[in-house]
Amino acid sequence: MSEATPETKLDFVRQIVADDIANGKNNGQVQTRFPPEPNGYLHIGHAKSICLNFGIAQQFGGKCNLRFDDTNPEKEDTEYVQAIEEDVRWLGFEWEKKLFASDYFDQLYEWAVQLIKEGKAYVCDQTVEEVREYRGGWNKEGKHSPYRDRSVEENLDLFERMKNGEFADGEKSLRAKIDMNSSNMNLRDPAMYRIRHEHHHRTGDKWCIYPMYDFAHGQSDSLEGVTHSVCTLEFENHRPLYDWYIESLGIHHPQQIEFARLNLTYTMMSKRKLLELVNEKLVNGWDDPRMPTICGMRRRGVTPEALRAFCDKIGITKFNSLTELALLELCIRDHLNRTANRAMAVLDPLKVVITNYPEGETEMRQAINNPEDESAGIREMPFGRELYIERKDFMEEASKKYFGLTVDKEVRFKNAFFVKCNEAIKDDDGNVVELRCTYDPETSGGKAPDGRKVKGTLTWVSARHAVDAEVRLYNPLFNKEKPDDIEEGKDWKDGLNPESLVTLTGCKLEPSLAKAIPGDRFQFERTGYFCVDKDSTADKLVFNRTVTLKDGFAKSKKK
Ligand code: ATP
Ligand code: MG
Numbered sequence: 004m005s006e007a008t009p010e011t012k013l014d015f016v017r018q019i020v021a022d023d024i025a026n027g028k029n030n031g032q033v034q035t036r037f038p039p040e041p042n043g044y045l046h047i048g049h050a051k052s053i054c055l056n057f058g059i060a061q062q063f064g065g066k067c068n069l070r071f072d073d074t075n076p077e078k079e080d081t082e083y084v085q086a087i088e089e090d091v092r093w094l095g096f097e098w099e100k101k102l103f104a105s106d107y108f109d110q111l112y113e114w115a116v117q118l119i120k121e122g123k124a125y126v127c128d129q130t131v132e133e134v135r136e137y138r139g140g141w142n143k144e145g146k147h148s149p150y151r152d153r154s155v156e157e158n159l160d161l162f163e164r165m166k167n168g169e170f171a172d173g174e175k176s177l178r179a180k181i182d183m184n185s186s187n188m189n190l191r192d193p194a195m196y197r198i199r200h201e202h203h204h205r206t207g208d209k210w211c212i213y214p215m216y217d218f219a220h221g222q223s224d225s226l227e228g229v230t231h232s233v234c235t236l237e238f239e240n241h242r243p244l245y246d247w248y249i250e251s252l253g254i255h256h257p258q259q260i261e262f263a264r265l266n267l268t269y270t271m272m273s274k275r276k277l278l279e280l281v282n283e284k285l286v287n288g289w290d291d292p293r294m295p296t297i298c299g300m301r302r303r304g305v306t307p308e309a310l311r312a313f314c315d316k317i318g319i320t321k322f323n324s325l326t327e328l329a330l331l332e333l334c335i336r337d338h339l340n341r342t343a344n345r346a347m348a349v350l351d352p353l354k355v356v357i358t359n360y361p362e363g364e365t366e367m368r369q370a371i372n373n374p375e376d377e378s379a380g381i382r383e384m385p386f387g388r389e390l391y392i393e394r395k396d397f398m399e400e401a402s403k404k405y406f407g408l409t410v411d412k413e414v415r416f417k418n419a420f421f422v423k424c425n426e427a428i429k430d431d432d433g434n435v436v437e438l439r440c441t442y443d444p445e446t447s448g449g450k451a452p453d454g455r456k457v458k459g460t461l462t463w464v465s466a467r468h469a470v471d472a473e474v475r476l477y478n479p480l481f482n483k484e485k486p487d488d489i490e491e492g493k494d495w496k497d498g499l500n501p502e503s504l505v506t507l508t509g510c511k512l513e514p515s516l517a518k519a520i521p522g523d524r525f526q527f528e529r530t531g532y533f534c535v536d537k538d539s540t541a542d543k544l545v546f547n548r549t550v551t552l553k554d555g556f557a558k559s560k561k562k
Pocket of ligand 1: 049234263273274
């Protein structure tokens with residue numbers, strides 16, 4: 004039952020629900036729904052709505068349904084239905100019932116007939132342009148359609164013939180007869196049904212007329228006994244129409260409540276535009292790890308716990324705002340820090356030869372898997388004469404602040420020994436290709452018996468045992484904080500970040516990672532969080548960078 008204690012501050016939607024329960028409204032029952040249109044994949048904005056709708060049901064002992072709002076046959080597909088189900092489950096929620104607006108097409112048709120009989124709906128022959136012209140504007144009165152006063156008999160006959168396929172797309176529509184002078188444009192005789200000779204992913208060719216979203220949504224809510232119909236702010240001025248249909252039909256009246264949608268910096272959230280990116284192959288499919296889709300994030304290594312924590316943190320308000328992508332990354336980092344095992348990986352390798360280490364020998368060093376979780380245990384890593392370190396961990400000339408290796412300097416190799424660099428070997432072009440070093444076997448515990456100190460601690464892998472991998476680094480897909488703000492003469496796609504994907508090959512990983520399988524997540528020490536991509540095979544490991552170890556935004560903003 005309710006997890007909320009009197010001290011818990013509830014967001015305004017939950018407060019309404021709590022008050023309704025306290026007042027015995029709806030017999031104290033709570034029924035919500037998450038109503039996606041199966042015309043694309045779910046994204047992080049949908050996650051906010053999912054966490055809210057399913058979260059309310061969980062918190063107040065209610066139920067939440069998954070309802071597909073499938074009233075636009077030309078854009079919808081079963082592929083999307085399946086993907087949406089998978090994503091909701093992966094986020095950690097289970098629906099009470101799986102429902103489709105298309106299951107109500109017969110009932111909705113009957114209700115339309117009822118409204119015609121009561122003189123509240125009429126068949127109109129105006130074209131889309133005429134309808135628009137007659138509707139007027141904010142400070143312009145509307146005009147009655149010349150078809151508005153058709154008799155009930157004529158309307159019933161025409162509506163039936165619309166259903167029977169006697170007319171072409173756009174030739175006629177069914178409209179609600181409300182008020183052509185309402186200050187709310189949605190009430191100026193809105194369309195209820197339109198003609199679309201189109202195959203539907205579930206009803207096939209049974210119908211050639213389809214209900215409009217506004218005529219389907221509230222009635223679907225009502226049929227399902229929804230008590231609180233939560234939606235985003237754009238629907239606030241649809242609420243009078245939502246209420247008008249429900250009241251005119253005299254059926255159970257759910258309460259529509261609007262909240263602010265999620266907007267994230269550097270992130271495009273329009274399904275239509277995401278589809279364009281997929282279709283034009285500007286990304287590698289809906290689950291490209293750069294996409295803000297749930298499946299993209301899953302592939303990238305984001306955890307459902309992190310997404311839920313993020314939705315919790317941003318809260319629910321009535322005001323549109325822009326959330327920092329950095330906040331999402333913080334939530335991802337926080338969860339992975341607690342749950343991902345550590346591993347050593349060298350993304351840009353530079354060879355190190357320990358000249359005083361016996362040739363052909365190896366010893367096993369112990370490493371802690373996760374300092375945040377003792378139960379994760381320890382593992383062994385081979386150490387030997389030839390190792391790799393990150394190229395950026397050596398500098399020929401460095402200031403005192405540099406903690407990496409330079410010639411004649413000593414550092415600690417993590418979980419191993421103190422190592423001193425004696426010489427840098429260069430190729431003909433002057434590039435450093437190898438470091439000649441010596442190690443101090445007395446420093447096995449990470450400390451020197453004589454008490455001498457080193458500043459830097461480097462990560463490394465054994466050259467002989469390392470496994471090769473491809474590592475994909477991701478940066479925001481868009482360069483701009485608000486990819487939807489388009490300057491004149493520019494296209495939104497001009498804002499795509501050409502460096503959103505950087506592929507590194509020849510990376511060297513510690514041998515324990517050879518067994519990793521797609522979906523496994525790790526912290527590559529000193530680098531970031533990574534997960535095995537689905538492209539990975541036993542012969543060729545592929546890792547995705549989920550998120551860097553530190554906030555990259557603070558720095559990049561100053562540039
Ligand atoms: P479309 O442009 O296709 O209408 P949509 O993003 O509104 O796209 P729906 O499938 O209709 O997609 O959305 C399902 C539910 O998710 C709706 O209740 C919608 O309000 C909610 N939702 C969509 N985008 C966001 C967002 N950015 N933040 C919060 N909720 C969202
Ligand atoms: Mg929508």
